Amino acid sequence: MxxxxxxxxxxxxxxxxxxFFTVKMxxxxxxxxxxxxxxxxxxxEEVRFATENNKTxxxxxxxxxxxxxxxxxxxxxxxxxxxxxxxxxxxxHLHPLNYNLLAFDARHHGxxxxxxxxxxxxxxxxxxxxxxxxxxxxxxxxxxxxxxLSIGGAGSTYAAAxxxxxxAVVTVGAPAHPVDVMQHEFKKxxxxxxxxxxxxxxxxxxxxxxxxxxxxxxxxxxxxxSFLVIHGEDDDVVLPSQGEKLNTAARPGQCEYWSxxxxxxxxxxxxxxxxxxxxxxxxxxxxKG
Numbered sequence: 001m002x003x004x005x006x007x008x009x010x011x012x013x014x015x016x017x018x019x020f021f022t023v024k025m026x027x028x029x030x031x032x033x034x035x036x037x038x039x040x041x042x043x044x045e046e047v048r049f050a051t052e053n054n055k056t057x058x059x060x061x062x063x064x065x066x067x068x069x070x071x072x073x074x075x076x077x078x079x080x081x082x083x084x085x086x087x088x089x090x091x092x093h094l095h096p097l098n099y100n101l102l103a104f105d106a107r108h109h110g111x112x113x114x115x116x117x118x119x120x121x122x123x124x125x126x127x128x129x130x131x132x133x134x135x136x137x138x139x140x141x142x143x144x145x146x147x148x149l150s151i152g153g154a155g156s157t158y159a160a161a162x163x164x165x166x167x168a169v170v171t172v173g174a175p176a177h178p179v180d181v182m183q184h185e186f187k188k189x190x191x192x193x194x195x196x197x198x199x200x201x202x203x204x205x206x207x208x209x210x211x212x213x214x215x216x217x218x219x220x221x222x223x224x225x226s227f228l229v230i231h232g233e234d235d236d237v238v239l240p241s242q243g244e245k246l247n248t249a250a251r252p253g254q255c256e257y258w259s260x261x262x263x264x265x266x267x268x269x270x271x272x273x274x275x276x277x278x279x280x281x282x283x284x285x286x287x288k289g
Contacts, residue, residue: 059104083110123155
């Protein structure tokens with residue numbers, strides 16, 4: 001009798017323990033931006049637009065100096081626990097190249113609404129909402145691209161599979177599969193395999209969608225968009241093998257892969273020729289449209 005009581009109690013204890021660890025490990029406290037495009041001498045418009053669950057996203061619309069309706073548009077997507085301020089360096093370099101730019105905070109980040117929890121899945125749905133917002137403006141609907149960092153790149157890949165208006169995607173340090181990245185983090189913390197399984201199951205239940213549904217490795221070939229996948233060879237947050245997997249999962253001719261020697265997770269944009277290659281990729285894809 002004691003054994004039959006003890007086993008369920010142990011199981012409940014393990015569930016509660018892993019739930020506590022999960023909350024601690026992935027808890028997010030939204031941090032708002034400190035600077036705006038004004039610090040770069042750029043005119044911009046603060047915007048808010050709808051996403052799922054009756055939530056609102058905050059963003060910056062930075063149009064080209066003239067002929068906004070004739071220029072291509074790029075949506076800029078930050079990474080986990082960051083905000084749109086992370087994209088100021090990208091705004092600084094891409095705006096002079098004649099792109100309209102939309103940077104925004106994903107749910108649970110920056111100045112956007114909270115919505116129970118953040119996830120790669122929600123990043124993807126928010127990217128779709130951002131693209132839908134650009135379509136509501138007077139812009140060229142045939143020349144819309146997305147550039148996403150880390151989980152923002154993963155969400156952008158999923159978004160491209162569900163939003164046909166996205167014609168070109170650049171990812172920087174993006175995961176190919178959420179489980180791979182979490183397993184890598186668990187191993188760093190020496191978490192036993194059984195606990196890893198419990199945590200992964202709890203996160204999937206919390207998200208409410210199977211990992212396989214939104215994993216970039218399963219999404220990229222479903223997208224009509226072309227991709228430039230960039231990854232630092234010294235990335236220890238999202239291992240370089242993730243970029244290789246994403247490239248391999250793409251359809252023949254759909255993806256360019258740039259592996260950058262000596263770069264990690266957050267400094268690929270410091271590589272010589274980075275901005276020129278990103279610009280060349282976008283311009284080449286938009287010409288096709």
